[in-house]
Amino acid sequence: MATATRRHADTQAIPVSFTLNGRLQEIDVEPHELLLDVVRDRLGLTGAKRSCDVEVCGACTLLVDGRPVSACTTLAFEVRGRSVMTIEGLADNGKLHPLQEAFIEHGGFQCGFCTPGMILASKALLDENPNPSEEELKHFMHGNICRCTGYKKIIESIMAAAKKMRGRP
Amino acid sequence: MLRRFRLEEPESVAEVSELLGRFGENAKVYAGGTELLLVMKEGLVQYERLINVKKLGLNQISAENGTLKIGALCTHHELENSALLQQQLPALVKLEQNVANVRVRQAGTIGGNLCFAEPHADPGTLLMALGAKLVADKGASKREILAEDFFVDAYETSLAADEVLTEIRVPTPGANRKCAYLKFGYLERPSVGVAIAFSLTGGGVSDVKIAAGCAGPAPKRVAEAEALLNGKSKDEASRSLAQAGAIAGKASQAISDLHGAQDYKEHIVGVLLKRAFQAAVS
Amino acid sequence: MQFQKEVEILAPREKVWKFIWDVDRFIACVPGCKEAKTLEEGKRYAATLTERVGPFKVEFPTIIEVLEREELTHIKAQATGADNKIGSRMKIDLDVNLRAQDDKTILGFVAGVDILGKLAALGHGIIKRKADQVLDEFAQAVKKKLEGEA
Numbered sequence: 001m002a003t004a005t006r007r008h009a010d011t012q013a014i015p016v017s018f019t020l021n022g023r024l025q026e027i028d029v030e031p032h033e034l035l036l037d038v039v040r041d042r043l044g045l046t047g048a049k050r051s052c053d054v055e056v057c058g059a060c061t062l063l064v065d066g067r068p069v070s071a072c073t074t075l076a077f078e079v080r081g082r083s084v085m086t087i088e089g090l091a092d093n094g095k096l097h098p099l100q101e102a103f104i105e106h107g108g109f110q111c112g113f114c115t116p117g118m119i120l121a122s123k124a125l126l127d128e129n130p131n132p133s134e135e136e137l138k139h140f141m142h143g144n145i146c147r148c149t150g151y152k153k154i155i156e157s158i159m160a161a162a163k164k165m166r167g168r169p
Numbered sequence: 170m171l172r173r174f175r176l177e178e179p180e181s182v183a184e185v186s187e188l189l190g191r192f193g194e195n196a197k198v199y200a201g202g203t204e205l206l207l208v209m210k211e212g213l214v215q216y217e218r219l220i221n222v223k224k225l226g227l228n229q230i231s232a233e234n235g236t237l238k239i240g241a242l243c244t245h246h247e248l249e250n251s252a253l254l255q256q257q258l259p260a261l262v263k264l265e266q267n268v269a270n271v272r273v274r275q276a277g278t279i280g281g282n283l284c285f286a287e288p289h290a291d292p293g294t295l296l297m298a299l300g301a302k303l304v305a306d307k308g309a310s311k312r313e314i315l316a317e318d319f320f321v322d323a324y325e326t327s328l329a330a331d332e333v334l335t336e337i338r339v340p341t342p343g344a345n346r347k348c349a350y351l352k353f354g355y356l357e358r359p360s361v362g363v364a365i366a367f368s369l370t371g372g373g374v375s376d377v378k379i380a381a382g383c384a385g386p387a388p389k390r391v392a393e394a395e396a397l398l399n400g401k402s403k404d405e406a407s408r409s410l411a412q413a414g415a416i417a418g419k420a421s422q423a424i425s426d427l428h429g430a431q432d433y434k435e436h437i438v439g440v441l442l443k444r445a446f447q448a449a450v451s
Numbered sequence: 452m453q454f455q456k457e458v459e460i461l462a463p464r465e466k467v468w469k470f471i472w473d474v475d476r477f478i479a480c481v482p483g484c485k486e487a488k489t490l491e492e493g494k495r496y497a498a499t500l501t502e503r504v505g506p507f508k509v510e511f512p513t514i515i516e517v518l519e520r521e522e523l524t525h526i527k528a529q530a531t532g533a534d535n536k537i538g539s540r541m542k543i544d545l546d547v548n549l550r551a552q553d554d555k556t557i558l559g560f561v562a563g564v565d566i567l568g569k570l571a572a573l574g575h576g577i578i579k580r581k582a583d584q585v586l587d588e589f590a591q592a593v594k595k596k597l598e599g600e601a
Contacts, residue, residue, distance in 0.1 A: 012175055031176035031219065054207055055273055056357050067246070070272045073206045077176070121271070143270025197506070212538060213569055214506050286505065288577070323577050324505025386580060424576030 014077040021089025029076040036060050036071035039086060047087035047116040058144035061117035062086055068124045087116035090123065098168075099123055099161040108157030110148035118144050122158045130166055134159070171209055175218045180225070182333050183308025188220050190331040198222055198333065200242055203269075203277035204285040227280070227335050230254060239337040241280025241304075245269075248279060257341055258299070260348045260364075264291050267352070280334045286387065288323045289358035289428070294382030295350040296337065297390050298364035304336040305329070313338070317380070320387035345370050347449040351441045352383065359383045360428035363417070363441035365449055367398065374398050374406045379413070379442065384434040385422030393420065394442070403450060410446055414439025452566075452579050457559040458590040462597045464551040467558060468523050470597055471547070480592035482585050493517060500532060500541070504581055509534045509570060511541050524549055539568030558593065562586060 013028040020043065029038060039045050039062065048071050051059035055070040062071045063085040064078075090097045099119050102108065109115040118141070125132060125140040132140070137158060146154060177196070179185050188196055199205060199219040208214050227240040230251050237257055239248070248254060248265040255262050268274055268282075268291055282292050283303065296303075296316040303314045305328055314327055321327050328334060342348065348366035352359040361384045367377040377395040382388030394413040398406040418435030425431040460467055471477050474496055478487035483501040490497055496515040501508065511532030519527035526547040533540045544563040549556055564582050571578070 011173075014176065030173065032171040032173050034171065037170070053210065055203060056270070058270070058272065061272065067275050068272050069275055073203065073210075074276065075202065075206070124271075139266075140271055143272055208506075211569060211572060213572065215536070288574075322505070323580075324507065386577065424574075424580060426574050426576035 014080075016077055016080050018079045018081065019083040021085055022083075031075065031077060033076040034072060035062065035069075035074040035076045035079060038076040039071060039084075045086045045088050049113060049116070051113070052145075056143070056145070057114070058117040058121060059114050061120045061144065063120050063124055066124060066127055068121050085120065085123075087120060090119065097123070098164045099126070099158070102157040102161035102164065103154075106157040106160055107153045108149065109154075114144060114146045114148075118146065118154060122161070125158070126162050126165060130162060132162065171206070172215055174216050177218055177220045178224055179220060179222075181308065182225060182306045182335060185220055185222055185225070185333050186307040186309075186331045188218070189333075192218055193330065196220055198284070200281040201244060201277040202281075203273050204281065204287060222333065225335075228278075232257065232341060235341050237339040237341055239279065239339070241283075241334045241336055242278045243280075245274035245277050245279065245282075246271075249274065258339060260350050261292075261295060261299070261339075264295050264350050267291070269357075279337065283319065283337075284326055284328065284334050286320055286322075286324050286326050287358075288386050289354075289360070289383050291350070291352060291359060291362055291382070293320055294362045294380045294388040295348075295364040296339070297380035297382075297388055298348060298350070298366040298378040299339050299342070300366075300378060301340075302338045303334055304338065305332040306335040307332055311335070317390040323386035325387075342366070343368070349445040349449040351445045351448065353437055353441060354383070354428065356428060358428075361421075361434050361437040361441060362388070363438055363445050365442065365445045367449070369403065369450060372402050372404075374401050374403060379417060381417045381421035381438050381442075383428075384418075384438060385424055387422075389420055389422065391417045391420040398446075407446070410443045411439065414442040417442050452564045452575070452582060454562045454564065454583060454586050455559070456562075456586050456590045457557060458594050459552075460556045460558055460594050460597050461554075462556055463554060464523055464549050464556045467549055467556045467597060470593070471526065476596065477593070480589055480596060482588045482592070490514075493520070500530075502581065502585065504573060504577060507537075507570070507573060509537055509539060509541075513541070534570075537569055539566060539570035541566055558590070560586075560590075 012031055016029050017026045048062055049059040050072055051057045053072050055073045060070055060072040061068050065082050099122050121144050177188055196218040197216045199221050227242040229240045230253055231238050245265045245268045249262055279292055282290055301316040303319050305312050305314055319326050345368045347369050350364040352362040354360040362382040364380045368375045377398045379391045379394045380388050394417040397409045397413045418438040421438050423431045423434035474487050474489050478484050478498050485499050487498040494517050498513050500511040500513050511534050513530050513532035515528055515530045517528050528545045530543040542565040546561040548559045566578055
């Protein structure tokens with residue numbers, strides 16, 4: 001009994017208060033917990049994927065304060081006081097985001113494994129640069145890897161979404 | 170999954186230094202974590218404690234008395250978007266724009282990059298050519314380390330166990346100062362990186378600094394190659410580039426690995442030196 | 452990874468040969484080697500090999516087996532070890548040769564070094580360089596020890 005109590009006392013609980021897809025979340029995390037595991041396993045949002053696990057492929061991309069991060073290599077406590085967006089939070093009350101619509105319309109995905117990361121990264125790109133050149137787009141999206149599409153349709157999807165988003169008031 | 174560790178979040182450099190002194194190899198400084206967390210995940214290192222240094226506010230960029238001061242905790246993203254750096258050190262901005270990918274640039278810091286001293290990294294090579302000084306701080310005392318003296322070996326710097334890298338100081342380049350950094354790679358990290366800086370006045374090249382990185386265990390300044398270009402006219406210097414490149418290649422201590430064979434890397438060092446010089450003068 | 456080293460020692464061959472079998476003094480020449488023990492005289496030995504590259508440390512509890520022995524000329528041995536903390540294994544196939552040259556001895560060795568497991572992630576190049584450094588230091592230490600005790 002005494003040993004169990006001691007082990008619990010050793011555990012460091014860090015309170016993390018953050019906005020997740022627009023809603024306030026308050027959880028305790030241990031320092032070593034990774035953001036990807038907390039989002040997938042504790043919060044049940046499995047859109048983000050563990051793929052390469054070394055920050056190279058982008059399948060685990062989440063937006064923290066609107067900026068793309070590798071959730072596989074981000075400690076969960078780092079989102080204290082920040083806003084986090086996962087792919088599940090992109091649609092607005094069921095209405096798809098122009099990026100999601102564009103990816104469907106232009107065939108920007110096949111197996112869909114890289115897609116949540118692709119779309120979130122594109123959102124960060126267009127938030128920063130609403131009218132990117134193809135070169136600027138490729139530079140930004142360089143870290144999101146797709147094995148299926150050959151990227152052409154992804155670029156078309158993002159450009160189409162950008163055009164649509166620029167046309168909106 | 171990472172092994173459990175305790176998180177320390179000190180609010181002063183002195184506190185960080187004290188923690189490092191107290192816990193020794195059982196503690197490690199943690200900034201962006203883009204390198205550290207990877208090797209922890211691999212199980213190649215284990216720490217009882219991680220010391221989060223992001224509360225130290227070391228992410229300012231400023232110009233003071235002819236020196237550009239870059240906080241060690243500036244992320245690559247902050248550096249690539251700095252108007253001041255774009256004006257004074259466009260070569261560094263270009264370098265930072267091309268570090269890894271957008272997610273690593275978002276979290277990774279220049280200080281963390283320098284201190285982890287991964288051989289296949291960019292900033293160290295250019296900072297050497299820029300004559301940068303790195304500030305090693307213990308709280309009660311600090312010292313400046315020349316960038317060219319900072320890298321001892323692969324994953325090894327000349328920082329003492331209880332020193333914290335807090336700032337990078339770059340002498341503001343004058344109007345006649347030309348510099349460029351070029352890299353080459355086909356894997357995720359760069360295979361070869363070459364930096365050159367020199368003053369160009371009345372058609373003459375002087376105060377040349379050349380550094381070669383990524384190919385070997387640590388970036389190296391190549392005085393022998395610099396001597397070949399120093400004091401020459403622009404055209405004469407151009408004609409000496411092939412020889413300077415060969416010297417720089419050998420000096421890079423290129424290692425044969427997945428990034429390329431030794432002689433291949435040595436050759437690429439030469440190619441990049443030539444192109445970097447041409448980029449710098451244009 | 453293959454390595455070849457040769458060192459000239461200003462000492463007679465008999466002295467060098469005797470030194471090799473004096474386990475404690477010989478092992479002391481291997482950088483990072485500690486706790487040398489004789490398990491079976493002339494046949495099996497144990498030691499702990501520690502090395503580091505920056506923040507990466509390894510500690511290999513090692514068993515050294517003598518496979519062949521030709522008096523005063525040749526030793527063939529194999530060392531194996533595993534570091535479970537870092538999930539890596541090490542194997543060294545060692546060929547040691549002694550050649551007399553006047554009153555000097557040419558001590559040569561050929562080492563085949565294999566590192567398996569996570570440590571290999573550091574990169575073949577880094578490990579090869581480190582192993583080369585260690586073998587160099589070892590050869591120099593043996594030379595110094597033997598010559599210093601003239």
